[in-house]
Amino acid sequence: MTINSKYHRESRLAFWMLAPTFAVVLAFVVFPVLWNLWISLKPVSLADLRGDTLFQFNLSLDNFQKVFSDPDFETILLTTLIYTIGGSLLSILLGLMAALLLNARFLGRAFLRGLFIAPYIAPVVAVTFTWSFILDPQLGVFNRFAVDHGLLAQPIPFLSQRWLDLDIMGVGFRIPLALFSVILFEGWRYFPFAFLFILARLQAIPDEFFHAASVDGATPFQRFFHITLPQLATVLSTLFLFRFIWTFTKFDDVFLLTRGQAGTKVLPLNVYDYAFGEFNIGASSATAMILFGILALFIFIYFRWGLRIDD
C-alpha cells in the first residue's frame, strides 16, 4: 500500500515535470502541423483569413490538385531534389577535406580553424549579396578578371543563365548553370558545419589504429579507406540526414541569390509564391504539406535502411 502510493506520487511528479515540455511540443510542433493540414484541405484566400469560414468543415483536395496540376511542378520537384542532394553531398565532401587538412598539427591551425567557420556564421544576406556582386556578368570582379586575363571569351552570367553549353574535348553537353552555382554556394556556405562534426570525430580515433596499420605497411590511401572512413561512417550518415532535411526546406539562400529564376525554383519558394505572390494560402499550405510528406518518407527510408549506428 505504501509502495503503491509512493509509486503513484512519483508518477504524478514525473507527469508534472514532463508537462511543460509536452505543452511546448503540442503548441509549437503538433498544433501547427495539424493546422497547416487543415488549411491545406480548404479554399483559403486572403479574405478567408478572418471570419468563420476558416473553421467550416468543407474539406477537399482541390489545393493539392492545383499544386500537382501545375505544369512546372515536376521540374520544381526535380530541381529541389538535385539541389538538396547536390548541396548536401558537396558540403559534406568539402567539410571532410577541410577536416583532414586541419587534423594534423601545424603552426596557425587554430587560426585557420576559426577562419573556416566564417561562411557558416556570416549573415546570409551579406554573403548572398557579396556573391551575386562578385559573379555579376557586367559589374562583377570575377568575370572582369577572367575576361581580362583571357580565361573566358565573354562574361558568364552564373546566377541568371539557365543552361551553359560546354564543349570538353569534342564532347558537348549542357549543365544547368544557375542551379549549379546555387549548389556550389550551398556547399561553400555549409561545409563548416560538416567540418566541425567530422573534425571532432577524427580526433577521437585512437592513434594506435594508424600505428598498427603503418607497421603492417598500409599506404596512406589504405589507411584512409580502411580506418578513417569506417570510423567516420556514423557521423557522415548523420550529417547527410541533417543536411538533407535542412537543404530540402531551405528558402532564404535561393531566394536571395536568384529568386528562383533561371531554373532554380525549389519547393519552399513555391510555398512563398503561392502565399504572398498569389495570396492563395490554401495552395501554399498544400505545398508545405507535400514538402513535409516527402521529408517524412525520406526519414523513414533512411532510418529503416540507410543510417548505420554502430555501438
Next chain:
Amino acid sequence: MRKLFLLKTLSLLTILSLIIMCGNLANAEDEIVFWTTEVEKDRLSTQQNIAKGFTKKTGIAVRIIPVEENFLAARVTAAYAARSLPDVLYHPIDFTIGWTKAGILDSQSSTEVVTSLGKNTFSPGPLDLVRVKSGYAAVPLDAWGQLLLFRKDLFREKGLEAPDTWDRILKAAKALNNPPKMWGFEVATDPGQTYTQQVFEHLALSNGVRLAGRTGDPNQEINLNTPEMVATLRFYKALSRFTPPGNINWLHTRIDYLSGRAAMIIWSPFILDELSGLRNDQPVLPDIIKKDPGFLARNTGFVTVIQGPNGSAQYGQINCIGITLDAARAPAKQWVEFLLGEGYLRWLSMAAEGKLPVRKGTKVRPECFINGWMDLDFGVTTRAKISRFYGLSVAKSMTAGVNGLDRWGLARGKGDLISKIYGTKIIPEILKRFLDGELNAKDAARLMDEKVRALEDR
C-alpha cells in the same frame, strides 16, 4: 502545498492581465498607427516631423512604423490574420484593389476623404485608377511616370528625331549602337526583377496591350494573346540586340547611362538626382570627361509618352494611402486629410523627383501644390531645384503627365490581378525565355495569357 500553488498561479495571472491591460490602455488613447514604405532614415524623420505637426494641431498621436516594400504583402497578410492591422497604410497602387476586395481597406472612409478634400482638387487620372463600385479604394498620394532618357547631343550629331515612336526608337538605336563603347538601347532583361515588368509594360501599353480588353473595347476579359502583344515582344527583342548580354537590371542601365555607355534607357524619375551629379557615390562620367558639371543633365532628353503602332502611353506608379477596416475611422481620416493638405509639400519633399503631386491644390488655391512642388529641392548629397537642371518645361510635362499615367488592368476591373502578376513575376520570366530563344513570340504571348488567366481562377 496546494494553496501555495493556487496563490502563485493567481498572482501570475494578475500580473499578466495587468500587463495586457496596460498595453490596451496605451492603445486606447488617441493614437493611430501608420505603416509606411518610406523607410530611409532622413525620410522617416521627415514623416516624424509631419506627424508632430499633426499631433500639435489635433492632439492625436501617430505611431509611424516603417515596413520594407518587399515585405509589405507578407506583413499585411500576417497582420490581417492576427487582427492587428494598422489604421493607415501607405502602399503602391498594385495592392489597392486586391486589398479592398479582400476586406483589408475601407473604401467608404477613403471616399469620404476624397469628397471632403474635393474630388476636383485631384488629377482625375489617378483617381480613376483606384475607383471601385462603392467609390474609391484608397486615396492616391503621390506618383511618378516612367521616362525614356536619351542623349540629345548624340541625337543631334546624327540628325535623329526625338525617340517618341517605335520607329524612331529603333532607327536611333541602330544608328547609335557601337558596343562596347555605346549601347543603342538598354532594355531590362533580368527575369527576377520588377523593373523588367515595368519597362516591358510601358512598351506594351504603348502598343495598346492593356491586360484586359483592347483600347475602346468594352469586353474586359484577359487578353494578352493578341497581335499587338506579339508585335510588342518582337519589338522588345529587336531592342535587346542593342543591350549588353546577361541579365540587365535597373542597376546596370543606370550605371551605363551615367557613365556614357548607353544612348537610351527607360528609368523612373528617381534617376534625376544622380543624373545631375547631386550624389557623390554615383559619378557622372561624361561630366568629368568634359570637365563640365551638368553636361549630361543638359544633354539628356526625356520622352514621357511613347507612341506605338496601336496606341500611346506612359507607365506610371501611383502610391496610395489606405484606411483599413480596423481603423479608428475619424482620426485616421483626419491624418490622411492632413497628409494631403498641410503636410503635403513636406511629404513630397522627401524625394521630389519621384513624388509628383496627385492633388493639384486646395479648393481655395487650385494650383498651390503643383506650384509648390516646382520650388522643392531634390538630390541627396547636394540639393537643388529640378527646374534648374532640366528646365521648366521638363518639370511641367512631368507633373502634367500624372493625369495620363497608365497601368495594366486598373480601371478595367482587373486591379486585383496586378499584385499577383508583380508578385509572381511571370511576365518577366516568360519574356526572358522568349529573348533567349526558348520560345517564339506567338508561344510567349499565348503562355503569358495562359499563366495570367490561371492567376485569376481563384
